[in-house]
Amino acid sequence: MFVSVLVSEGAAILHADLDAFYASVEQRDDPGLRGRPVIVGGGVVLAASYEARACGVRTAMGGGQARRLWGVGGATADKLARYGVTTVGDVADMPEATLVSLLGPGAGRHLHALASGRDPRVVRTGARRRSVGAQRALGRRARTAADLDAMLVGLVDRLGGRLRKGRRVCRTVVLRLRFGDFARATRSRTLPQATADTALILATARGLLAAATPMVEDRGLTLIGVSLGDLRDDRAVQLALPFDAVQRRAAMGGGELDGAVDGVRDRFGRDAITRAVLLGRDQGHPAPEPPDG
Incomplete structure (x- = not known):
């Protein structure tokens, strides 16, 4: 956990980086996980241990393969795989211009936005929890x-x-x-x-x-x-x-x-x-x- 505090004459701003918090809790509770890459989440990474982050895992990264992105079919996934792009994280790490050159303006910008956590779909509110x-x-x-x-x-x-x-x-x-x-x-x-x-x-x-x-x-x-x-x-x-x-x-x-x-x-x-x-x-x-x- 990283904490920083900015203080001015009229206000104090506290910023707490909790990207590894839940993973650290799991490592604390289970000694067998200490020193190993640990990811907490379901579909999307909610927390990643420092060992996992050293392997390139980031918070909010999709956990599945690139073909699970909305708009990635078999042909697009195969084209990306030829360039070594097989996961959502790989897509997020690519420059948007590179994706555009590979897939065209529409698909390239669309996939880069999704992999980076930007989704244009309307958020539907009001759904009640199931449990x-x-x-x-x-x-x-x-x-x-x-x-x-x-x-x-x-x-x-x-x-x-x-x-x-x-x-x-x-x-x-x-x-x-x-x-x-x-x-x-x-x-x-x-x-x-x-x-x-x-x-x-x-x-x-x-x-x-x-x-x-x-x-x-x-x-x-x-x-x-x-x-x-x-x-x-x-x-x-x-x-x-x-x-x-x-x-x-x-x-x-x-x-x-x-x-x-x-x-x-x-x-x-x-x-x-x-x-x-x-x-x-x-x-x-x-x-x-x-x-x-």
Whole structure:
């Protein structure tokens, strides 16, 4: 991380270069990655370790081959490959004039702009997220089953409130685990009916954690997380008969309880009311919650 500060009489400007931050975190958490090129991102490089940057990887570089660029077909990709240009980074490194001479004015300028992160397509706003999640890093200290259950309660309690605040419901509950050897695992269950009921979501997450308990006991746990997927607008979901026991309990008052808790928190703040199992327990610092769309 590089930090610079410019100070004048009336203002101070702080610039923080975080291009390698997330990669450095991964190297800190996993000793096996230290000293090796590490890239963090999905489709686009969000962070690159200094070792990766020494190999020519840059933040915002596309992760795929050049043919994955919008407008690059087989013939164009083959022409570029003859000149040793096979990745998006290769295209970005070429002078625009060279690309124009190879591909013509339109295609050359177009590909150079895309490879450099300039896209003329209209950004469509208003799309709502398809999932929400929260996680808790545990460190290296051993945790009891009661500790893990309390953390699970806190995560689900927070996510359930986010669903209801956004007038959303979910159908898929995903449990995310990172073990002491830094390996990761996910377990998920799709519910028969979309819901925002905290009790039902929590019961599902507890079942997933119980199934993973042998692995946790054998390998230790350094992170636990929950994500809720297949989100839908709560006004567009058809009600179903509550055949399951947990569903019956939820239908008999779970929604009213959630609504009452949400109302207290909206009026007096999140810490005004909590679950008994969470009293006296450190729930960590809540991450900023991005808008739902």
